[in-house]
Amino acid sequence: MSKTVNGFSKLNKFEKIDWLIENFFNGDNEAKNTLSQYWNENEIIQDLHDDFIENTISNYYLPFGIAPNFVINGKDYVVPMAIEESSVVAAASLVAKFWSTRGGFKAEVLSTVKIGQVHFMYEGDKAELQKYFNTKKEDLLKATSAITKNMRKRGGGILDVELRDKTEELENYYQLHVTFETVDSMGANFINSCLEAMANEFENENIRVVMSILSNYVPECLVKAEVSCKVEELYAENSEYLAQKFVEAVQIANVEPHRAVTHNKGIMNGIDAVVIATGNDFRAIESCAHAYSAKDGQYRSLSNATIENGIFKFWIEIPLALGTVGGLTSLHPLSKLAMQMLGKPSAKELMQIIAVAGLAQNFAALRALTTTGIQKGHMKMHLTNIIKGLGASEADKQFLINYFENKTVTHNAVVEAYNNLRK
Numbered sequence: 001m002s003k004t005v006n007g008f009s010k011l012n013k014f015e016k017i018d019w020l021i022e023n024f025f026n027g028d029n030e031a032k033n034t035l036s037q038y039w040n041e042n043e044i045i046q047d048l049h050d051d052f053i054e055n056t057i058s059n060y061y062l063p064f065g066i067a068p069n070f071v072i073n074g075k076d077y078v079v080p081m082a083i084e085e086s087s088v089v090a091a092a093s094l095v096a097k098f099w100s101t102r103g104g105f106k107a108e109v110l111s112t113v114k115i116g117q118v119h120f121m122y123e124g125d126k127a128e129l130q131k132y133f134n135t136k137k138e139d140l141l142k143a144t145s146a147i148t149k150n151m152r153k154r155g156g157g158i159l160d161v162e163l164r165d166k167t168e169e170l171e172n173y174y175q176l177h178v179t180f181e182t183v184d185s186m187g188a189n190f191i192n193s194c195l196e197a198m199a200n201e202f203e204n205e206n207i208r209v210v211m212s213i214l215s216n217y218v219p220e221c222l223v224k225a226e227v228s229c230k231v232e233e234l235y236a237e238n239s240e241y242l243a244q245k246f247v248e249a250v251q252i253a254n255v256e257p258h259r260a261v262t263h264n265k266g267i268m269n270g271i272d273a274v275v276i277a278t279g280n281d282f283r284a285i286e287s288c289a290h291a292y293s294a295k296d297g298q299y300r301s302l303s304n305a306t307i308e309n310g311i312f313k314f315w316i317e318i319p320l321a322l323g324t325v326g327g328l329t330s331l332h333p334l335s336k337l338a339m340q341m342l343g344k345p346s347a348k349e350l351m352q353i354i355a356v357a358g359l360a361q362n363f364a365a366l367r368a369l370t371t372t373g374i375q376k377g378h379m380k381m382h383l384t385n386i387i388k389g390l391g392a393s394e395a396d397k398q399f400l401i402n403y404f405e406n407k408t409v410t411h412n413a414v415v416e417a418y419n420n421l422r423k
Helices: 013-024 029-037 043-050 088-100 126-143 145-153 188-202 239-255 257-277 282-293 333-341 347-369 374-390 394-403 411-422
Strands: 064-072 075-082 106-109 114-122 157-165 173-181 207-215 222-230 303-308 311-319
Touching (some): 064 347, 088 257, 088 347, 114 188, 126 173, 173 188, 239 303, 239 311, 257 282, 257 333, 282 311, 394 411
Antiparallel strands (some): 064 075, 106 222, 114 173, 157 173, 222 311
């Protein structure tokens, strides 16, 4: 029997749930109870969440934590992080405290240019197309004047429009490559509206527009974050040896893509957590970061490290297209709270904070990998999750934590120890 449904979006939330339970849970009300347990008791907040997307039936919670003791450009921060991975906030907090006594993090925005493109096909003479573009360029800007008016007042707008010949990659393919400054907004809707207005102005009987859309690859929306100190300040013992191992670990990630992917994933643990907490688009940030890491044709590390004249230096350069006004940042109560927690930063300041979070996470991972190994700290956090899954009492939990203090943590080992304890 078909389970296809018509007009599903027109049903209210309770009708949608009833349909779901009947068709995919065999009428089991336990699933219904689980969904309702995650509704917010405040109806205003729940209605707000229901409107974020279509066909909402519940809320999916992520832990919302904070990492204190960050010092960035001489200013103190407590950094909000929304993530489910157990060790991320702990690692960020530990690294923040470590560097707070060694001058803190330094960060700077290198550029803030964003990109959009009108993709079109043209089969005629290239010289004629260039001539047509030259005559239409001012009209393209005029076509967007109403859209860009408020953005221009804030110091943003369209920076330039170029005609690009892409016919070597695809027959008859050209594009209008448009650069933007969107100040404190992420600017997706603004950019797309401008592009569509340009496309309508530019298209004619010989030019067939395929699509008009912003690009999430923004290599000129770039921020740099770094830390540095004397080598002897890095470790309690064997500083020179361990610092060299740290640098070599980064060098390996720069030449070995299999390592680089995991290396950069660790960076994105820190970045995504703050991006999500502040209501920004972590999918756009992820795709751009990974494209940037492969900009020279091979996937490489997003971070770098050196030792020169007894000074250890560790830094990251990464593109981050972020917004501090509009979108979820202005709607989600916790996102608004996160922004307040950070001192209501501008988009540039938020770029710096988030780049630092990524660098801190990478430092924590590399430090662990090149000393005790990654599993000791990770499995310590994982242990508490296993114990919770077993439904252990507080007394049993404390016993198991003490029991595994100097033992290897595996799921089977914890289950066996718990069962023996219960006997």
